[in-house]
Amino acid sequence: MTQWHPVSQRFHIVEELAQFPAQLRGGVVAIGNFDGVHRAHQAILQQTLQLARTYKVPALALSFEPHPRSFFQPDKPVSRLSPAAQKGEIMKALGLDALIQLPFNAQLASLSAEDFVRQILVDALGITHSVTGYDFHFGKARRGTPEFLRGAGAAQGFSVVIAPAERDEGGAVISSSRIREALRCGNVIEANALLGYRYYVDACVQHGDKRGRLLGYPTANLQIDPHSVLKEGIYAVRVAVDGLIHDGVASYGRRPTFVDGQPLLEVHLFDFDGDLYDKNLRVSFAGYLRGEMKFDGPEALIQQMDLDSAQARAILDSLRPLSPLDNSLATQLHFE
Template sequence: MSEPTKQAHSFQHITDLAQFPEELRGSVVAIGNFDGVHRGHRTVLDYARQEAEKLGVPALAMTFEPHPRTVFRPDHPVFRLTPSHIKAEILKAEHLDGVIELPFTKEFASMEAEDFVKDILVDKLAIVQSITGYDFHFGKGRKGTPDFLREAGETLGFAVTIVGAEGDEGGTIISSSRIREALAEGDIPLTNGLLGYRYFVEARVQHGEKRGRELGYPTANLKLAENCELKLGIYSVQIKIDGVMHDGVASFGRRPTFDDGAPLLEVHVFDFKGDLYEKLVSVSFIGYIRSEQKFDGIDALIAQMDKDSEEARAMIASMRPLSGLDMVLNADT
């Protein structure tokens, strides 16, 4: 798999086909959900980029928002590895020319597969080639199989490439579901290995109870999605503040020693002084240190936090980049 090394290119995030830029017609388009933009997804994206370079045309990704499973089961929304804006950030780092984000509704899901191909891929986008994974289906009743798409391409004049499953070093297929399961187990090495970059979240720092400051461990408090399935516990992390990466230790939990409240990500930034309130920051996860626990007193809590900080520093010191993409996403900007 080729690796991106820079981000200095134009990138367009398109959410309305009525505003589709004329200069992007005739592109190679990779189609899929791409939640996580993991190593398997990036094999599809690499094909699209390489084919586009051969043809001298733009390379685009087409995704769907919200996640289709959330539309069909709104009472059980999918835990998103990469919300829309983060997905676009990664696709930009992958050196695509843009992403087309189609609104996914029940009405859209009921569109006949033939209409999706003719009305969108051909008439609106005038694609020259589509690249999809082996398990991509579309249209009413999931009629749009890989074979259906290949036959439609032959009829309507665009090439079709179907990319097979991508396995990890042990041969197990890489999937978004598998990554979600790894996060729920606190298995950060597996998560990051399957993604090919360090898993990260973005949120705005909010005001808290300021207990950390009183304990000598001031924290940046971040509220993650309500359906976030990340395992509760203590993590070694890096946090990007105003474009600069800083080392830290974080707790994702309910604070059982104090209030046992709603889950909150609390990041203590090593050797940092400054006001972080209302800043939009990103937090990259490096390792899982321990589970959350309740302490009998403040002294015992502080002693454990000291140990956690030492372990977090050691994990960060031994960290190595996972890929060129990992280097791009975690570079100072």
């Protein structure tokens, strides 16, 4: 086998097995949905990286798009913590060599656990080791369990590491559903602690009604995932644009004082006087300030916005990166 030199390789995102680069065969693969790539996922990926470095082979992650639950229940799509592009970016930042995102469709859903192992892991990827979480299931009717994978690996010639539950400082299991619930309640502090980085969204600035400029608070209008569970309200945010980082305050909601329409993320950057239209922004959420309110008129709204801005500045003045990963993600902006 040719020795693997990861520092000389670029990060690959593979969306079809036919596109899988031959030089990535023989690697260590982490398998899971990895929505959010939170601290529990990061523990699995770190084990993958350690094995890959030990055996000098590629470090891979195998995931699925869309989320399998969204495929089986299209009327109840999963609110994604990390869309496909973000998932790849986070894994690249962690040091993996590739993310394989298999299309989750009827064909994959009907594949038996045995065929999943043989056709995908062995024939297509040629893996030598696998790492997965204690609760991961795969194959038709979810018959493939971690223990099934371990047995199949022994028969097919690859080893399997089953990662235990990762717990927070209070002893509770870290999970994507817990993070969604925290965001649903506006508790971004808890969500960020479980993610290991600050929750963020990427979007392009759209033209709006320019009402914020008339109020003395010009805003960048952003449409985010309509299925987002982010609680409507006012947030302290940090924003990346054109390679620079700005502090700001953001409103996510329906603008009840003026419009009461569809949810919109409106971001005001402190001490910024430039044109943001059609620019790509990364908005990282640092703190929840309050819920949306309907005001009697512009004067009352401006007074409250002044208070919100002062509170947001106080939060952001003492902000420090949660981790090296958080620092990397906050200062980069990636769009497909």
